[in-house]
């Protein structure tokens with residue numbers, strides 16, 4: 455099963471326009487699992503195929519599932535490549551070297567020692583992002599160390615740790631307080647008692663804080679996240695280091711069992727999965743992973759409840775709606791705008807900042823999810839869901855059609871509602887921004903198929919660029935390496951940085967259009 459259009463065209467150099475020359479990379483899920491994928495430090499790699507002008511090239515290759523930047527993981531291997539024993543051994547050694555220095559158990563033991571320390575001895579090294587025990591002090595003497603780490607601070611590691619936002623791989627964007635509280639407050643109302651937090655460390659900690667506080671909540675939470683720094687703050691039963699692009703538990707079977715037990719507790723009653731993956735990530739591998747977690751929950755169900763679904767909140771930008779629904783047709787998108795602390799673009803509109811394009815996709819009936827009226831959300835009885843203030847029910851579409859929170863207008867020629875900034879173009883035969891160039895392919899984005907943005911601003915593009923670089927690099931490696939080449943490569947990296955900057959600017963424009 456190959457991913458459909460989403461990878462197509464993604465690899466093309468920016469500015470290299472037109473659909474004709476489209477080439478890209480697709481992720482392939484082999485139907486025959488007999489040949490297991492080779493391992494990189496992030497678990498099993500994914501199999502990719504390069505697509506040229508709509509045709510698959512025959513040579514497929516493995517690359518890292520998690521890292522969208524070669525600097526983070528440069529794994530590359532042709533599918534049919536035979537590696538010597540020596541190279542396999544070297545790879546294994548490399549994979550081991552890349553693992554965190556402390557085992558999961560050691561981290562938990564350190565945590566127990568740490569909380570026993572008197573307050574003045576509880577230190578945290580900002581530079582190494584690590585809780586220190588007295589034996590470590592000497593080694594960090596020259597670093598920026600803060601002391602008096604309180605129980606309160608230990609309970610909020612997402613505030614203590616620096617978000618890994620500059621790293622494409624982690625893209626750590628933390629929920630703003632209002633969003634985090636909104637999510638936590640929903641849980642009891644929906645009869646939920648356990649939350650599987652997949653890539654939502656801040657939600658995890660708020661749930662635990664509430665449960666430990668005097669509030670009448672005893673909701674349990676298990677965090678799965680790739681960021682090993684969190685191992686320092688939690689015992690094994692509340693954090694597993696996990697890769698959501700390949701369903702890999704870094705601490706093996708024991709961690710997998712922690713997850714299984716959590717999902718199947720109480721015959722699977724009262725549990726929800728909440729996930730907020732990096733937006734640059736690929737939808738298909740994520741969907742495959744989530745289906746595996748859902749299946750794990752399902753194993754614990756009795757026969758007569760086989761029709762039930764595991765409740766899910768998948769937090770992702772609204773322009774992925776069609777992609778997500780391709781994999782999860784029962785999901786619908788809520789109007790609630792998910793807000794972040796450290797993301798300049800994705801902040802809530804009500805406070806005069808930009809409106810966030812990030813939404814909640816869920817299989818819980820939307821009529822049950824009451825959105826805060828203080829923020830202008832109201833109930834549409836016709837749609838049976840809560841909608842944003844300016845989202846108006848269109849009698850022609852018979853739905854509240856706005857996706858971005860602004861009032862959309864119905865176009866009778868297009869027979870649908872469109873963004874307020876769009877006008878109908880008689881040359882193109884559809885609505886578009888007034889300053890669009892006529893005759894441009896009307897397919898919209900060539901990567902995800904959405905009409906409201908182009909390939910250059912598609913959030914999926916970053917993912918595939920890395921893979922292309924990997925292919926290119928591999929080819930370069932074959933040709934003899936000269937000093938000249940190294941120079942060229944450096945300057946290429948430089949252009950790609952400016953290109954990235956431009957793309958970010960364009961993405962910004964797009965979000966504001």
Ligand code: SAH
Nearest residue numbers: 626627628629653654655656657680697698
């Ligand atoms: N809004 C959330 C954080 C979302 S940011 C909150 O406030 O709780 C994305 C999260 O996914 C980060 O915590 C990051 O460490 C994690 N992540 C990134 N890549 C991942 C991967 N491959 N597998 C698992 N988690 C990942």
Ligand code: ZN
Nearest residue numbers: 494496518527
């Ligand atoms: Zn990797």
Ligand code: ZN
Nearest residue numbers: 834837847854
């Ligand atoms: Zn409506």
Ligand code: ZN
Nearest residue numbers: 865868878885
């Ligand atoms: Zn129109």
Ligand code: ZN
Nearest residue numbers: 879881882892
């Ligand atoms: Zn036009």
